[in-house]
Amino acid sequence: MKRLSVFLAAVLCGAAAVAGTEGESVPRVVPLLDRASRMPGSLFHSTEEKVGLKSSYPSAINVVLLSYKDGRCALIDTGFGPGLQRELAERKIPCGSISAVFITHIHPDHVGGLVAEDGRPAFPKAKIYVARREYEAWQRDPRRAALGKCFEPCRERIVLFDFDKALENWGLLPLLYPGHTPGHTVFKIAGKEAYFVGDIVHAVDLQVPHPGYCAKYDMEPARAVASRRELLMRGGVWYGSHIPFPGCVRISRAPDGTFRAVPVN
Ligand SMILES: [Zn+2]
Numbered sequence: 001m002k003r004l005s006v007f008l009a010a011v012l013c014g015a016a017a018v019a020g021t022e023g024e025s026v027p028r029v030v031p032l033l034d035r036a037s038r039m040p041g042s043l044f045h046s047t048e049e050k051v052g053l054k055s056s057y058p059s060a061i062n063v064v065l066l067s068y069k070d071g072r073c074a075l076i077d078t079g080f081g082p083g084l085q086r087e088l089a090e091r092k093i094p095c096g097s098i099s100a101v102f103i104t105h106i107h108p109d110h111v112g113g114l115v116a117e118d119g120r121p122a123f124p125k126a127k128i129y130v131a132r133r134e135y136e137a138w139q140r141d142p143r144r145a146a147l148g149k150c151f152e153p154c155r156e157r158i159v160l161f162d163f164d165k166a167l168e169n170w171g172l173l174p175l176l177y178p179g180h181t182p183g184h185t186v187f188k189i190a191g192k193e194a195y196f197v198g199d200i201v202h203a204v205d206l207q208v209p210h211p212g213y214c215a216k217y218d219m220e221p222a223r224a225v226a227s228r229r230e231l232l233m234r235g236g237v238w239y240g241s242h243i244p245f246p247g248c249v250r251i252s253r254a255p256d257g258t259f260r261a262v263p264v265n
Contacts, residue, residue: 025171026191027066031246032087034079035061039203049212057203061109062247074100076196078113098123103130104198105181106138111150121153132160134183179224193236204243208261232259
């Protein structure tokens with residue numbers, strides 16, 4: 001039964017394939033919507049650029065499902081949780097078939113879904129991968145202490161990783177892009193120039209052409225701006241936690257040097 005579930009999950013994962021297909025550790029990427037949202041313009045500020053802000057910008061809370069040729073399934077982030085659970089149920093993907101969850105950073109809209117509403121682990125067989133730097137910064141941060149409830153039920157399954165070293169056979173390379181949080185992680189996805197960029201942007205329409213703008217959620221705005229600019233220089237395809245669903249854009253650069261985000265569906 002378990003094998004059948006995993007096989008079913010893999011087939012379903014494949015139905016919405018986006019990323020590459022070669023090699024066992026090259027995942028297919030399936031965006032899942034935890035919650036649609038808009039970000040108010042009043043959330044954004046810049047010390048170096050001034051443009052007319054809109055009253056709000058389209059946004060979302062997204063998760064991606066990674067599926068592998070050998071049947072493994074994993075997630076990057078979990079959203080708050082209820083929307084993700086609905087998405088998985090609709091695709092008939094059992095939570096027990098998720099064998100890894102990769103965390104970009106420790107905020108409630110990224111780790112909230114690690115626990116079910118009854119307080120039990122939402123993904124009982126998954127290893128939970130978190131950057132050591134982010135985990136240790138979180139442990140020292142009293143403002144984020146309440147999020148311990150998300151990690152407590154799966155404490156013995158937490159795997160702390162360092163940056164710039166591929167994560168086993170998961171086809172992910174974790175890269176440090178700090179500023180939103182001290183250990184904010186971008187995952188480069190094997191097979192293509194594709195990245196899961198976490199909270200590098202909260203309003204893609206504003207912050208790609210004007211990367212000097214930060215949301216008030218960025219803990220260290222100057223570092224967040226530097227990280228955003230550095231990642232924009234890489235270009236490629238971005239899957240973002242807060243890019244309007246399906247949460248995927250291609251970054252391009254205009255002749256005048258400004259960047260644009262073109263939706264990929
Ligand atoms: Zn977020």
